[in-house]
Amino acid sequence: MEILKVSASSQPKLVAGAIAAVIRESGAVECQAVGAGAVNQAVKSIAIARGYVAPNGIDMVCVPAFSKIEIDGEERTAIRFQLEKR
Secondary structure, three states: OOEEEEOOOOOHHHHHHHHHHHHHHHOEEEEEEOOHHHHHHHHHHHHHHHHHHHHHOOOEEEEEEEEEEEEOOEEEEEEEEEEEEO
16 A cells, blocks of 8 residues: 655645545555644645545545654654545
8 A cells, every 4th residue: 555655834725636546546555644843734634635536436435544664763653544435
């Protein structure tokens, strides 16, 4: 499954377009965010992406989960949003 990494400086409309494209193509994608700003941009992107795919009859659902990742040798907690067609 493809993983899209979202940062605090990501533009929600661009991330939403990427999410919509992958959902249409493969039916599932994960978004990963570390930090409050990144999680905020990811949630906005997911809401926008739902609007992008809804006219095509796609009901996109989101399952959030915590994930441990390593950044520069440090273990960090990330939020992963698993997105898929219902």
